[in-house]
Amino acid sequence: MAIARRQFDAVVVGAGGSGLRAALQLAECNLKVAVLSKVFPTRSHTVAAQGGVSASLGNEEADNWHWHMYDTVKGSDYLGDQDAIEFMCRKACDAVIELEHYGMPFDRLDNGKIYQRPFGGHTSNYGEREIKRACAAADRTGHAMLHTLYQRNVRARTQFFVEWMALDLIRNQQGDVLGVVALEMETGEVMILQAKATLLATGGAGRIFSASTNAFINTGDGLGMAARAGIPLEDMEFWQFHPTGVAGAGVLITEGVRGEGGFLLNKDGERFMERYAPTVKDLASRDVVSRAMATEIKEGRGAGKDGEYILLKLDHLGADVIDKRLPGIREIAKKFANVDPVTDPIPVVPTCHYQMGGIPTNVHGQAVMPDGSGGERVVKGLYAAGECACVSVHGANRLGTNSLLDLLVFGKSAGEQVVRDIAADVAAMPDLPADAADRTMARLSRLDAASSSGERVSDVGAAMRRAMQAHCGVFRFPDSMAEGVKKILEVAERARHTCIQDKSKVFNTARVEALELDNLVEVALSTMISANARQESRGAHDRSDFPNRDDANWMKHTLWFKEGNRLEYKPVQLKPMTVATFEPKARVY
Amino acid sequence: MSDRDRIRWHCRRGLLELDLLLERFVTRHLDALNVHQIDVFKELLAYEDNDLLDMVMGRAEPVHEGLADVLAMLRAT
Numbered sequence: 001m002a003i004a005r006r007q008f009d010a011v012v013v014g015a016g017g018s019g020l021r022a023a024l025q026l027a028e029c030n031l032k033v034a035v036l037s038k039v040f041p042t043r044s045h046t047v048a049a050q051g052g053v054s055a056s057l058g059n060e061e062a063d064n065w066h067w068h069m070y071d072t073v074k075g076s077d078y079l080g081d082q083d084a085i086e087f088m089c090r091k092a093c094d095a096v097i098e099l100e101h102y103g104m105p106f107d108r109l110d111n112g113k114i115y116q117r118p119f120g121g122h123t124s125n126y127g128e129r130e131i132k133r134a135c136a137a138a139d140r141t142g143h144a145m146l147h148t149l150y151q152r153n154v155r156a157r158t159q160f161f162v163e164w165m166a167l168d169l170i171r172n173q174q175g176d177v178l179g180v181v182a183l184e185m186e187t188g189e190v191m192i193l194q195a196k197a198t199l200l201a202t203g204g205a206g207r208i209f210s211a212s213t214n215a216f217i218n219t220g221d222g223l224g225m226a227a228r229a230g231i232p233l234e235d236m237e238f239w240q241f242h243p244t245g246v247a248g249a250g251v252l253i254t255e256g257v258r259g260e261g262g263f264l265l266n267k268d269g270e271r272f273m274e275r276y277a278p279t280v281k282d283l284a285s286r287d288v289v290s291r292a293m294a295t296e297i298k299e300g301r302g303a304g305k306d307g308e309y310i311l312l313k314l315d316h317l318g319a320d321v322i323d324k325r326l327p328g329i330r331e332i333a334k335k336f337a338n339v340d341p342v343t344d345p346i347p348v349v350p351t352c353h354y355q356m357g358g359i360p361t362n363v364h365g366q367a368v369m370p371d372g373s374g375g376e377r378v379v380k381g382l383y384a385a386g387e388c389a390c391v392s393v394h395g396a397n398r399l400g401t402n403s404l405l406d407l408l409v410f411g412k413s414a415g416e417q418v419v420r421d422i423a424a425d426v427a428a429m430p431d432l433p434a435d436a437a438d439r440t441m442a443r444l445s446r447l448d449a450a451s452s453s454g455e456r457v458s459d460v461g462a463a464m465r466r467a468m469q470a471h472c473g474v475f476r477f478p479d480s481m482a483e484g485v486k487k488i489l490e491v492a493e494r495a496r497h498t499c500i501q502d503k504s505k506v507f508n509t510a511r512v513e514a515l516e517l518d519n520l521v522e523v524a525l526s527t528m529i530s531a532n533a534r535q536e537s538r539g540a541h542d543r544s545d546f547p548n549r550d551d552a553n554w555m556k557h558t559l560w561f562k563e564g565n566r567l568e569y570k571p572v573q574l575k576p577m578t579v580a581t582f583e584p585k586a587r588v589y
Numbered sequence: 590m591s592d593r594d595r596i597r598w599h600c601r602r603g604l605l606e607l608d609l610l611l612e613r614f615v616t617r618h619l620d621a622l623n624v625h626q627i628d629v630f631k632e633l634l635a636y637e638d639n640d641l642l643d644m645v646m647g648r649a650e651p652v653h654e655g656l657a658d659v660l661a662m663l664r665a666t
Contacts, residue, residue, distance in 0.1 A: 039601055047603035047638050143639050146603075163598065185598060216608045217601050250605055331646055336609060507594035 003181075003437050004191045007429055008034045008159075010418050011180055011195040013166040013222055016044035017142070018386025018407035018414075019201030020149035022365070025415025027156035031422065034193055035153075036164040036182055038217055038512075042146045045203055045215045046407070049142030051119060052134035053099075053404035055092035059113040060132040063124065065089040068133065070126045070582055072402060076395025077539035078555065078584040079235070081573035084391040087363045088402075088409045095408040096135055104148040105137050121399045121589070134401045145404060161193075165512060166221060168440040169198065169229040169382070172433050177367075177381035179432075180225070181440040185512065188505025190444065192437055194429060197381055197418040199365070200226065201411065204355040204387040205523040206239070209473070210465035211351040212250045213242065222388040224519025226359045227526065228439070231379060232369055232559040232568070234390040235357035236523065237531035238540045240398055241474040243289040245351025247309035249336040253329065253348060258282045260325050262314035264293065265345060266301040285589070287474075290350040291542060294475035297349075304347060311345035318342075350474040354398055356540065357530075358390035360559065365389070365414020370559065370568060385414040392557065395572075396539020447500055447514055454499030457514045464491045464517075464524050472528050478545040481532045488528045495521045526560040533567055534558065539587075551584050593619060596631065604638045610645055614666045622659075629659040 012023045015037035026033045037044065056063040069089040073080055100106060100114065107115040116132040124131040137144035153160075166180040170192070179194040205220025206212040223233055244253040258264075263282040266272050276292040277284035284292075293310045296302060303311050314322060314329075319342045322330060333341045360368050362378070365385045371377040386407040393406055471484025495517055500510040536550035537543050556569040574581050596619065600611035611634075622630060633641060633656060643649035644660055651657045 039603070043601075043603040043638055045603050048605070140639055143637070186595075213605055215601075215603055215605045216612075217603075249609055251609070328646075328648075331648075335646070336606070504594075507598050509594065509597050512598075 003441075004189070005432075006034075006191065006193055008032045008193060008195045009422055010034075010197040010199060011036065011193045012199045012201055013180060014044070014201035014203060014386070014388070015041035015160065016201060016203050016386065016407070017046040017145055017149065017404065018411035019199070020146065020153055021408055021411030022199050022201060022385055022415040022418070023158045024149060024153050024156055025412055026418055027153060027158040029419045031419065032159075034159050034161055034195070036161045036166050036180070036193070038163065038165050040162055041150050041160065044146060045218055046142045046146050048213075048215065049145075049404055050139045052117065052136035052141050052401045053096060053145070053408065054119065054122060054133045054399075054401035055096040055135060055405065056089070056133060057093055057096065057114060057116060057135070059109060060116045061124065063131055063133060065092065066579065067124055067126060067131070068092065068122070069576070071122050072393065072399050073582045074127070074585075074587055075121050075397055075399035076393070077397050077549065077587050078395065078551070079238075079392070079538060079557070079572055080395030081392050082576040082581060083573050084363050084393050086576040086579060088393050088405060091409045092405055095405065095412065099145065099148060099408065102148050102152050105144055106135055107137060119400045122401070141404065165515065166225065167443070167515060169225045170194070170432060170436045171229050172430065175230075175379065176430065177229070177379060178430055178436070181437045183515070185507055188508060188511075190437065190440065192432065194432060196422050196425070196429060197383060199383040199385065199414055199418060200359060200388055201384070201386050202388045205520060206352045206355060208464060208468050208520050208524045208527065209239075209352040210469040211245050211247065211349045213245060213252055213351055213353045214250070219516035219520050220388070220523040221516065221519045222384065223358065223526075224522040226367070227522040227562040230561070230563065231367060231382070232360060232561045233357060233526045234360040234557050234559055235392060235396075235530070236526040236560055237534050237558060238356035238396050239352050239527070240354040240356065240540050241290055241350045242353045243286055243293060243350050244312060244348040246332070246336045247304070247347035247349045250351050251332055251336045252351065253312060253332065253346060254326070257312065257314055257326055257329060260314075260321065261317055262312055264289070264348075265303075265311040265313050266296045267303040267307065268301060270301075272296055272301070287542065290474040293350055294473055298477060298480070309347040309349045312348045313345040314341050315343055315345070354403060355387055356390070356392070356394040356396065356398055358388045359384040361385070361389045361391055361414075363391060363410070363413060364417035365410055366417060370570070376570070383414045383418060385410040396541060443515075443518070447498070447511060448503055450497070450499035452499055452501055455494045455497045457498050457500065457510065457517050460491060460494045460498060461517050461520070463494070464488065464521060467491060468524055468527065472531050474542065476531060476541070476543045478543070481528070484528050485532050488524050492521050492525055522562060525562070525565060529565050530558045530560050530567065555584070592627070596627070596634065599634045602638050604642055607638055607642055607645070610663065610666070614663050617666060618662060626659050629656055632656065633659060633663070
């Protein structure tokens with residue numbers, strides 16, 4: 001069967017902040033751009049970002065990019081590439097001001113300049129004291145950013161393919177990327193979108209964990225596509241967790257609850273933080289609290305039927321304090337945990353929030369991989385930006401407000417690189433290999449042909465999420481990780497035998513979810529296998545058997561290849577572009 | 590039925606809270622909604638995530654009276 005085909009200068013997969021920022025760069029240069037998105041662009045997960053975007057504007061107090069760079073390098077626990085971090089922090093002010101000129105409704109000071117507020121980890125003068133660096137639009141910064149960028153793209157006549165899911169990359173014999181095979185959900189038809197440049201901007205894949213703040217759409221589609229096409233995934237063992245998400249739901253309970261006097265209990269009603277942090281108790285830092293919670297659960301002192309969660313008690317504060325000082329908490333607890341915290345504790349669990357790893361790229365958004373002789377080469381035609389990319393500016397741990405900055409700076413620089421590459425390479429569209437869509441069609445046919453006795457997508461997905469949460473969560477135990485590798489390999493095998501009952505074409509959510517599971521499984525495999533191999537604790541990767549950072553052996557990036565679940569490593573770029581290296585120190589706040 | 594299939598997909602949102610609340614609502618009520626209620630639900634789904642969540646969580650009143658009944662069902666789910 002002949003598959004319909006269309007040609008573009010560039011295809012952008014994903015219409016969140018980074019995809020929109022990149023697409024804008026391309027459309028404004030009059031390139032023919034197609035942006036594919038599973039959902040309407042302004043419903044991308046960027047909408048959930050509340051905190052702000054950091055830039056050393058110095059509107060509130062003296063600041064400069066070098067201090068921001070220091071904070072980011074330190075935050076990354078020295079796994080971030082210092083050249084990329086310098087690149088990002090230097091460009092932050094321009095990125096924010098550009099957005100302001102696009103009409104982004106930033107909060108303002110009385111003098112008319114953009115208001116800035118403090119945010120954890122951002123300091124003045126290399127860690128001396130807290131600084132006001134985060135620019136925000138009330139608590140809707142991501143929402144405002146998406147709308148601003150979307151409107152600007154409409155103005156530039158970017159062509160959107162809404163409710164399209166990209167399924168696979170097309171690569172030729174030389175390994176160049178020539179576009180994607182994609183599914184139009186409304187019709188169930190498959191199409192080849194051929195392009196000189198393919199830019200992945202598919203966001204994170206936090207849905208691999210059972211406790212996740214990520215929206216359902218965050219299934220790592222770009223990561224799955226890259227992995228299946230033979231492109232490695234970098235530093236996938238690093239995921240940021242928040243200590244208190246509602247168990248079974250993922251919705252965050254603000255840390256303000258503990259600030260106001262709420263505390264954590266295990267199933268025996270013990271206030272266990274007294275054992276782990278006798279002085280500050282429940283107000284200990286995020287990683288200390290998360291680790292203590294994970295230990296209680298691992299050692300069988302979790303509450304609930306399967307001992308899977310911890311209890312957050314705040315009834316002793318009284319209804320008045322809860323309503324006045326913690327607005328919204330009661331509604332969240334009632335809606336998502338089915339408890340009223342005025343009388344009952346909220347079940348909570350450490351909850352995955354952000355993915356630091358991703359598709360390896362340079363600062364120009366070009367995908368890079370080992371060249372086989374110790375160096376690195378660009379994958380011609382492939383680019384990535386935002387949470388699905390690993391530049392790496394976040395290293396082992398992302399600093400708050402740097403995620404929105406990342407997608408602005410690298411969305412734009414990837415767009416600029418695509419424009420340069422297309423201008424330099426005026427040759428006609430490269431030929432597609434004859435088998436361009438074969439692998440994808442085989443995957444789809446298998447699903448359509450599978451008898452209903454196969455594996456249910458929801459069962460395999462649940463097994464994956466349970467395995468990741470139990471064996472590769474916020475605190476990692478050696479016996480448990482070995483067991484986790486076994487389980488996730490089993491999950492991957494089961495995922496090859498999924499079936500769907502509904503074989504219809506039009507808006508078949510079951511088919512989409514089966515295809516999303518294929519992507520999630522690649523992410524889960526890469527995470528589990530990379531984590532099991534890294535024998536140290538660094539940033540968000542926290543192991544009970546290797547509690548310390550080991551710079552001598554492990555200051556290097558992991559590269560996971562799907563084929564054979566093989567791992568390689570590459571050095572961290574310690575040398576910035578123009579300034580001196582920030583030498584690794586203990587990360588203490 | 591394809592209209593209801595389309596609606597199911599339009600319950601995929603940028604905010605996790607909406608994913609959870611809409612999934613629950615759709616599982617319990619979608620098949621039983623009448624034609625008018627379906628139209629109102631579609632209208633609600635066309636709102637931006639933050640505006641819709643504010644309405645569903647009761648932090649904002651329905652934008653107009655015609656939304657109130659289905660919104661009340663959503664809030665109660």
